[in-house]
Amino acid sequence: xxxxxxxxxxxxxxxxxxxxxxxxxxxxxxxxxxxxxxxxxxxxxxxxxxxxxxxxxxxxxxxxxxxxxxxxxxxxxxxxxxxxxxxxxxxxxxxxxxxxxxxxxxxxxxxxxxxxxxxxxxxxxxxxxxxxxxxxxxxxxxxxxxxxxxxxxxxxxxxxxxxxxxxxxxxxxxxxxxxxxxxxxxxxxxxxxxxxxxxxxxxxxxxxxxxxxxxxxxxxxxxxxxxxxxxxxxxxxxxxxxxxxxxxxxxxxxxxxxxxxxxxxxxxxxxxxxxxxxxxxxxxxxxxxxxxxxxxxxxxxxxxxxxxxxxxxxxxxxxxxxxxxxxxxxxxxxxxxxxxxxxxxxxxxxxxxxxxxxxxxxxxxxxxxxxxxxxxxxxxxxxxxxxxxxxxxxxxxxxxxxxxxxxxxxxxxxxxxxxxxxxxxxxxxxxxxxxxxxx
Amino acid sequence: xxxxxxxxxxxxxxxxxxxxxxxxxxxxxxxxxxxxxxxxxxxxxxxxxxxxxxxxxxxxxxxxxxxxxxxxxxxxxxxxxxxxxxxxxxxxxxxxxxxxxxxxxxxxxxxxxxxxxxxxxxxxxxxxxxxxxxxxxxxxxxxxxxxxxxxxxxxxxxxxxxxxxxxxxxxxxxxxxxxxxxxxxxxxxxxxxxxxxxxxxxxxxxxxxxxxxxxxxxxxxxxxxxxxxxxxxxxxxxxxxxxxxxxxxxxxxxxxxx
Numbered sequence: 001x002x003x004x005x006x007x008x009x010x011x012x013x014x015x016x017x018x019x020x021x022x023x024x025x026x027x028x029x030x031x032x033x034x035x036x037x038x039x040x041x042x043x044x045x046x047x048x049x050x051x052x053x054x055x056x057x058x059x060x061x062x063x064x065x066x067x068x069x070x071x072x073x074x075x076x077x078x079x080x081x082x083x084x085x086x087x088x089x090x091x092x093x094x095x096x097x098x099x100x101x102x103x104x105x106x107x108x109x110x111x112x113x114x115x116x117x118x119x120x121x122x123x124x125x126x127x128x129x130x131x132x133x134x135x136x137x138x139x140x141x142x143x144x145x146x147x148x149x150x151x152x153x154x155x156x157x158x159x160x161x162x163x164x165x166x167x168x169x170x171x172x173x174x175x176x177x178x179x180x181x182x183x184x185x186x187x188x189x190x191x192x193x194x195x196x197x198x199x200x201x202x203x204x205x206x207x208x209x210x211x212x213x214x215x216x217x218x219x220x221x222x223x224x225x226x227x228x229x230x231x232x233x234x235x236x237x238x239x240x241x242x243x244x245x246x247x248x249x250x251x252x253x254x255x256x257x258x259x260x261x262x263x264x265x266x267x268x269x270x271x272x273x274x275x276x277x278x279x280x281x282x283x284x285x286x287x288x289x290x291x292x293x294x295x296x297x298x299x300x301x302x303x304x305x306x307x308x309x310x311x312x313x314x315x316x317x318x319x320x321x322x323x324x325x326x327x328x329x330x331x332x333x334x335x336x337x338x339x340x341x342x343x344x345x346x347x348x349x350x351x352x353x354x355x356x357x358x359x360x361x362x363x364x365x366x367x368x369x370x371x372x373x374x375x376x377x378x379x380x381x382x383x384x385x386x387x388x389x390x391x392x393x394x395x396x397x398x399x400x401x402x403x404x405x406x407x408x409x410x411x412x413x414x415x416x417x418x419x420x421x422x423x424x425x426x427x428x429x430x431x432x433x434x435x436x437x438x439x
Numbered sequence: 440x441x442x443x444x445x446x447x448x449x450x451x452x453x454x455x456x457x458x459x460x461x462x463x464x465x466x467x468x469x470x471x472x473x474x475x476x477x478x479x480x481x482x483x484x485x486x487x488x489x490x491x492x493x494x495x496x497x498x499x500x501x502x503x504x505x506x507x508x509x510x511x512x513x514x515x516x517x518x519x520x521x522x523x524x525x526x527x528x529x530x531x532x533x534x535x536x537x538x539x540x541x542x543x544x545x546x547x548x549x550x551x552x553x554x555x556x557x558x559x560x561x562x563x564x565x566x567x568x569x570x571x572x573x574x575x576x577x578x579x580x581x582x583x584x585x586x587x588x589x590x591x592x593x594x595x596x597x598x599x600x601x602x603x604x605x606x607x608x609x610x611x612x613x614x615x616x617x618x619x620x621x622x623x624x625x626x627x628x629x630x631x632x633x634x635x636x637x638x639x640x641x642x643x644x645x646x647x648x649x650x651x652x653x654x655x656x657x658x659x660x661x662x663x664x665x666x667x668x669x670x671x672x673x674x675x676x677x678x679x680x681x682x683x684x685x686x687x688x689x690x691x692x693x694x695x696x697x
Contacts, residue, residue: 388494393531395515396491396524397541397601398548404516407544411535411584 005308005337007277008147013051021056023074024152027189030080031156037127040136048140048154055148067331067363068302073245073271078189078217093424095176100161102179105190107159120169121204126160133164139195142223142251143279149247153221157191165202174205174421183214194222198230205233205421212241220248226258233261235420240268248274256282263419265429266293266301267436277306284313291320292416294433295328302331309342318349321416323409325356325437331363338370338377345372349379354412409437442469444609444640450501452489459485461665470637474651475644477662478684483644484528487613491525492518505609520552524607526598528614532586539581542567546604570603574630592623599630611642616650628653648680661687
């Protein structure tokens with residue numbers, strides 16, 4: 001029996017009837033498409049548009065969406081904005097000269113500076129991409145491009161940021177993309193889009209950051225293509241406002257001997273969903289997925305990942321941790337597929353959940369599907385509370401109850417935070433978590 | 440007469456509604472080392488946890504007076520900050536909490552309680568370096584997670600390091616000898632003996648007489664079934680060692696020696 005990898009496919013879309021999803025149509029009408037874009041890009045957008053006409057917003061009846069409720073999102077009317085305020089953004093150290101900042105979806109020249117990056121890596125808008133780069137081969141060509149929110153982004157998105165590392169280019173400074181949304185006066189809709197290509201032997205570090213104020217909807221898509229022996233270290237930081245919605249897709253396609261690592265930190269949003277989807281297409285490929293989600297108050301935070309190993313000697317490690325308090329809800333579904341050809345695969349997956357309140361809710365669903373017969377695969381999930389004996393041990397050394405709890409929560413989070421690339425970022429996140437959990 | 444550090448009177452306690460201490464009396468004066476021996480399940484470790492304020496135990500009667508004040512209403516951290524230290528039989532390993540950070544936070548909690556200014560990372564590192572000598576610990580242990588991957592002996596040395604740092608008035612050692620080989624036992628006991636001063640009190644809980652060769656007690660108590668059934672001098676430990684705890688089953692009342 002062949003393994004069915006559940007990336008959204010063209011046949012799934014084209015076999016469905018045309019539907020009119022009012023929410024999606026309404027959003028699409030908001031999107032102004034740049035008239036100057038090349039024909040191929042218009043064709044790609046047109047195709048996504050035609051897929052979208054056959055798709056509707058998923059509901060709890062869809063297996064992959066059954067743990068969360070999108071009805072608050074679909075009942076809100078969003079508009080695109082040309083306002084470019086960005087108050088109170090405090091930039092991170094070490095990325096002063098390698099940063100692109102977008103405010104309400106529009107590139108902000110005041111906050112941005114990429115002078116610190118070598119010319120061997122292109123960082124900029126798709127429209128300005130030099131001729132020698134062939135974006136057509138990649139843009140919206142990733143597995144799963146037909147899924148509803150990805151189609152929406154492709155059809156209606158305007159700014160596409162391209163990060164393209166030439167052959168054997170090594171850039172240690174993290175390339176930092178910041179998406180700030182200000183939904184204070186209107187409910188804003190933005191569609192950040194990134195295309196990342198790491199040519200053979202290249203190595204880059206990427207920091208994708210989402211933040212904002214007020215009510216808004218971010219529908220973000222990032223495609224990452226790794227050629228042979230390329231490396232990408234990817235940090236995805238979601239600190240959206242408390243009343244925002246964030247749906248994100250990260251699609252990663254890897255050729256042989258490539259290494260991809262993502263560390264996702266999810267702290268914000270009223271409703272958050274991220275779909276990291278990795279396709280290993282070459283031998284001896286390595287994919288590491290680490291995640292830390294903190295959900296408090298009434299937040300819902302959902303990570304649905306797919307890792308598909310299709311060639312021999314692939315390797316994947318996944319550790320996703322959630323801290324859930326108040327009446328918040330976290331979801332984890334991690335699917336790992338090992339096809340018949342993917343012999344000698346080494347795959348581990350672990351989801352650990354720390355519940356701070358009896359009203360909090362955790363749904364976890366680790367899944368392994370293996371057709372190969374010579375592989376090493378392990379997966380698991382744990383749900384726990386703060387241990388009374390650990391708290392007593394700390395208190396018997398003089399720590400009060402709050403400090404003891406905080407120390408244990410920090411310790412739970414540290415396993416992921418320690419993997420973040422910059423010390424300034426580690427400190428910032430640790431501090432943010434402290435405030436979030438103690439409030 | 441020397442100052443009384445700890446005075447326990449008629450202490451009774453339950454765990455999950457089951458009586459586990461049934462009237463314990465104990466008085467520790469400054470400069471004294473008391474040992475409590477007894478079989479597993481006799482209540483000796485429970486007593487140590489109750490003194491430290493473990494929330495699983497419910498005190499149903501009696502008093503614990505520490506330095507002239509009842510501590511029954513005090514939180515575990517208040518007891519710790521006022522100078523009570525319990526070295527755990529099974530120190531917990533907490534991945535992700537650095538040993539150094541943990542000790543700094545604990546040390547500063549005590550300073551704050553005493554109304555002193557907290558000390559910074561650098562000064563603290565100098566301070567802890569000095570204390571490492573007491574238990575002959577390698578500084579690399581400070582960089583590791585609290586007790587994570589430590590051997591039994593290393594965990595116990597880490598407990599004594601904390602004791603050295605926090606400088607308690609009343610030290611309770613709960614089966615500090617369990618799981619230790621002879622070398623580790625010597626290092627741990629040497630550490631305790633170096634820290635001993637005439638102003639402080641010590642309660643050593645053990646199952647075996649062996650530890651008492653290294654940390655010499657002034658008074659030995661034997662617990663059975665939630666009570667101290669007999670107390671005496673060093674000879675009591677030797678008698679227990681040679682005859683086992685069984686001979687106590689025939690004894691009805693306390694009063695050997697003293």
